[in-house]
Amino acid sequence: MPNRIMPSILSADFANLQRDIEAIPGADAVHVDVMDNHFVPNLTLGLPVVQSIRRATDKFLDIHLMIEDPDVWAPGFAEAGAESVTFHAEAAKAPVRLARELRARDARVGLALKPATPIEPYADLLPEIDMVLIMTVEPGFGGQKFLDLTLPKIERTRALIGRTEADIWLQVDGGISTETIERAAGAGADSFVAGSSVFSADDPDAMVTALRTAADGVRR
Numbered sequence: 001m002p003n004r005i006m007p008s009i010l011s012a013d014f015a016n017l018q019r020d021i022e023a024i025p026g027a028d029a030v031h032v033d034v035m036d037n038h039f040v041p042n043l044t045l046g047l048p049v050v051q052s053i054r055r056a057t058d059k060f061l062d063i064h065l066m067i068e069d070p071d072v073w074a075p076g077f078a079e080a081g082a083e084s085v086t087f088h089a090e091a092a093k094a095p096v097r098l099a100r101e102l103r104a105r106d107a108r109v110g111l112a113l114k115p116a117t118p119i120e121p122y123a124d125l126l127p128e129i130d131m132v133l134i135m136t137v138e139p140g141f142g143g144q145k146f147l148d149l150t151l152p153k154i155e156r157t158r159a160l161i162g163r164t165e166a167d168i169w170l171q172v173d174g175g176i177s178t179e180t181i182e183r184a185a186g187a188g189a190d191s192f193v194a195g196s197s198v199f200s201a202d203d204p205d206a207m208v209t210a211l212r213t214a215a216d217g218v219r220r
């Protein structure tokens with residue numbers, strides 16, 4: 001199971017996104033946090049910016065929608081050429097229909113869960129999705145502390161994924177650093193979003209390597 005390091009540009013310089021994306025050549029993806037000030041108490045960027053990012057890089061674009069009405073908005077991000085589009089279980093009105101609409105637009109489908117949302121009600125949805133995103137902080141802001149209380153849910157999700165034949169990624173997002181990534185990897189995560197730890201580092205690409213080394217060193 002390969003580990004993927006997916007830096008979040010929420011902690012990059014929004015006036016220099018292309019420069020900051022080019023500063024992480026070793027990353028497996030660019031994670032883009034879309035917030036609407038309704039689903040979460042913060043406002044970031046939307047579809048026009050993602051369209052510009054798409055033109056600026058060939059990197060795998062991993063879109064994390066923290067918005068109300070993903071049923072309406074999410075397909076547009078797939079049409080913009082994002083390789084993966086993740087919506088929140090708490091916000092989607094018809095998650096199965098939405099997942100199928102995203103796959104029909106050639107995007108991988110992510111289902112995100114806030115820290116207090118259990119995975120079990122969504123177990124039957126796993127064949128419809130390509131990634132589970134377990135938030136390891138309350139969504140809305142970068143730079144928060146990793147919540148260890150999410151570790152049992154990561155373990156339970158890994159067990160549920162193991163019962164399927166599908167290639168479902170298990171992503172964690174929030175408070176990931178060289179210190180916390182080992183606990184998340186040990187619990188079963190294979191895809192790691194890291195914002196502040198990467199972009200506040202003197203050498204962001206060296207931090208990507210350090211995170212990968214730490215995750216790869218964990219025995220499963």
Ligand SMILES: O=C(CO)[C@@H](O)[C@H](O)COP(=O)(O)O
Pocket residue numbers: 008010011031033064066137138139140141142143144173174175176193194195196197
């Ligand atoms: O989705 C979110 C926040 O809601 C994240 O993707 C953050 O951007 C991660 O930032 P750090 O916790 O790594 O600083």
Ligand SMILES: [Fe+2]
Pocket residue numbers: 008031032033064173193
């Ligand atoms: Fe995110």
